[in-house]
Amino acid sequence: MFRRKVTLSKVMIGFILSALTLSMFVPIMNLIARALSNPDKVHLLHGYEIWPRGFSLIHFQVVLSNSLVSKALLNSLFITVAGTCLSIFFTTIAAYVLTRKIVGKTPLMIFLIIIMIFEPGIVQEYMVIKDLHLLDSLWSMVLYRMINVYYLIIMMRFLEEIPVSLIEAAKIDGAGHMTMFMKIVMPLARIPLLTIGMFYAVAKWNEFFKSSIFLSSRDNTVLQVLLRQFVVERDSSALIGTADLLKNNNIAQLDFSSLKAATIVIAIIPFLMLYPIILKHYTSGVMEGGVKE
Template identity: 30%
Template sequence: MELKARKKISLFNILNITGFVLFSILVIYPFWQTIVLSFSSAESASSLGVNLWPDQWITDAYKYMFSNDNIGIAYLNTIIRTVAGTFLIVTFTILAAYPLSKKDLPYRNVFTIFFLIAMFFSGGMIPDYLLIKNLGLIDNSLALILPSAVNVFFIIIMRNYFMTIDKGLEESALIDGANYFIILTKIIIPVSKPVIATVALWAAVYHWNEWFHALVYIQDDAKTVLQIVVRDMLTAMDLSNNQNAQVGGGGMASSELLLSNVRAATVMISIGPIVLIYPFVQKYFIKGIMIGSLKG
């Protein structure tokens, strides 16, 4: 019996490991292929087949992307927007979620319904634009941060997480004379790292990728964000040609660069910082979203 059980366990482990290895390859290969394509020459990129390693590492696509004078300031603007926007979202989410997690909060259900209505219904693009205009935020970087500072979905997730925290921690702190602000900053926030990291990651990804508000509200090129500059550069190319249409620029002959190279470089430039940040918060991500989504 033990021998049969060991054979079954061994077979299960082999199949399990094999399945995960194949799945990992399916996930990693497109990302690696994009990296290889962004550093490949035009001849290598245009050849058919699987390219796991470029014939030679060429940075022409990146030189072309960074030949735009605005891309440096746009990158800096995007970083500043992402950091400031993430900080505001996390701060307001905590300040709204903590009171709503208290069952003895007066009119708690009324406030919750109010938040939910705002979550499912909005005024639309024109009222949003008129509001931003009346606030004097047209062509102001605050227009990219303030409208998204409060996210009801994040508040609900964090509120549910706070409700799972042992009430004895707060009660003992209250007996020792601590007020709710001290309890929040010294007790609740330190034990809520998983859900805070999860919300921070969501907020950072949103601000890094979001470009529509910059397109509508920002007029000065010195205040624009990376996604707009990249979008304009790709739009300026001759998209009527096929995917491997040759493009020139940045001091290079048109035969030295393919549109597919530039698109691959664009992907790497756009997602690079987020990919680097994710491993540091990944260990909190699953725990934060699962616990924060269970208790209502």
């Protein structure tokens, strides 16, 4: 029977990875435990306990019953989904063009790298959004930084690995660039698409600073801005309706830390659910179905 050799280096690596996993897992479970505990037993939680005391969904009911939170959650979902889809499409199609033989490719790449290194200031970005009449519009965040140059370069490296024979065979059959892009490039680039798609989605979902500048009205606020007002600045007035519920419902005399925990869990739960779905696709190869050279 084959036995793997256990070395000191492997033990140390396993120990370090386990410690890193616990450092991220325990705080998240502690938040979930506080959010799910009974209101009258929350005070029994000490330190980083990960098991709730009793069980109740009242903290989530209080937060989600607020129309402002629901609106902010929908706004964040729209920005993330629409922004990620558009970013994936335009990043991939730009990478496809830049991996072809085009005139001026080298100066264009130098220009893009300069843009990546020397990013524009907030004043310039604000003036551009203002001139496009996108201030206080969700589309300002959907279109903001639609193409990340670093992710574009990553996609280019993947597309360069596509066998030239596939492209040549498609050309012989009379396929145009858009047909080759949609029916050859996109299916073969599934893994890099998932990779940069996750990067884009996380960036869109977590964007706070630019959202707080470009989106000024309460109807167009996003979850991250609301989360900062409530959790970091401890501004309970950010959750209109919560105070009334606390006054009118004796059961809902809740601990502020538990409300914060419920709000944070609501903000992170979409990606906690999305990661396992995305990660299972990384086990398959990029070039499934490709021709043999």
